[in-house]
Amino acid sequence: MTELIAIALITVGLMFFIAGSIGLLRLPDLYSRLHALTKADNVGLGMMILGIIIISGDLLTSLKLILVWLLVLASSAASAHLIAQRARRRERGLWKP
Amino acid sequence: MLSVPLIYGLAGILLFTFALRVALSRVAFLRRVLAINVAGAGIFLVFIATAYKGAEQAADPVPHALVLTGIVVAFSATALAIALARRLNRSADND
Amino acid sequence: METLIWNLFDVLLLTALLALGWSALSTSNLRKGIALFIAFGLVLSLIWARLKAPDIALAEAAIGTGLTGALLLAALRDEESAPAETSVQEPGNRFYAYLLMLVTIILTLILGWGLIDALMNRQHPGLAYDVFAQLDQSGVSNPVTAVLLNFRAYDTFLELAVLLAAVLGIRSLNITRQPYLKAGPVLSGLTVWLVPVLILMSAYLLWVGAHAPGGAFQAGAVLAAAGVLLRLSGYPAAGLPARLLIRRAFMIIGVLVFAMIGLGLMVLGRGFLDYPVAWSGSLILLIETAATLSIATILIMAFLAGESGEPEHQEKPSC
């Protein structure tokens, strides 16, 4: 039973990953691609980490895995901001390349 | 059936020789540095590929130790090369 | 079935690696090339993990993706701010280009043949057997740390000396790099939050290196990454101590402790760096702690190129 839950969680996570990648590839402009990427991947990774926590069942490992997820969340939030900021700066043409 | 050390090793060799060609051709300095870094990565890949002994067995730790220090030294060598080039540029400008 | 899937995985991973390496070197836009190189480093650290080399994957994740990319971008920034002639893109001599191509192909064939021959007719299993036979004598249970700090400790000692020499060389060139602007609220927020985590991670890697993947080089690289992050978000000294004396002490402490312990053991009538078995665990930890500090300081100094952050050392910009 627990294995099935883990498999289901990881599968859902994988779907989010695929969605994020396809969004990055197919969406028409930079900001929408950014939107697809940073959201979908974090949810996907969260689902997957939940599944892996259920599989491993070890407390220390689980804490570390949650730390991984928090780090990815924080860094991708900051990265998304930095990327968007740079993109806007370029568009306004204040900083010539 | 592909042998893991073989395909990773061949990929490492390809990377090394290709990057070596770029490093030796007439390109901007920073691209040369980039090429040397990629060539180094190719060499590391050959080392680690031959150290791999299958999924069950532990890999050979000696090449691992060599590559580990190699990575750190490669970084400082890159920094030294960049600093040298910058200094050369500056002396050329002053002349 | 599973072997087949693994093969597919290997092939995809290597395709990604080769495509990234090839395009990083073929593009004429250097900034794009460096972005591709960072992605190349990411894929490479996945490959190290796949080849069961977690120690290297840790170092690559810190240096290959973080530090080298940041260093190359800093160098690019310098070149752009100085009026330098960076566009020597022409192939130049045709004959030379063809000759180079020919030599490269021949070299590839020779190396490939050598590799295949070595893998087919390999007689002995390398040094792995010897290492694992002696592992319980070494004071640590991570074989890579045992090789680095016990069996081949003099190699590592000289390795640190090489790092020191490189950074002394950089310093003697007397160049300066412009510091970055103060970061906006988001990046400073991330920095304030991430730097302590990086320092903690470095300490963890140093400690865990005795019995699991980790050790002085990985810990030093992660600590240096904290410094680089500080530098990028507008702290010109990159977290290094402001007093030059302390900074220099950090630079040499690794080599110093290593040499003192080695010579001390010689005084006691043993070989250079030939630890007594009972003491080897603690001695290795002591050396590794000093080495971590040194490696981190040296890597940050290599990134800074010169004693930046010291007002009296900054010469006039834009020469």
Next chain:
Amino acid sequence: MTLFLTLALIVLILSLCIGLIRIFLGPTLEDRIMSVQLMGTTGVGILLILGLLLDMPASIDIALVLAMLAAISVAALTRKKAMGAKND
């Protein structure tokens, strides 16, 4: 379970390769940085699964370092150019 995890690995690497196309297509540097960001996140996923399959608990540590350093490379790629204004 092992078979499922191996398949998950393939799906992840495929997702990484799809995202990789964007790094070649560009067109702007921001697109490429985004692709690096995607590779970081997917790479963390691949490392976690690899750790289970190869019985290598250290891969969680690698994932931790990768997650921290991905932010640093994005910061390096997006930082403004120099204090240049007053020098140029």
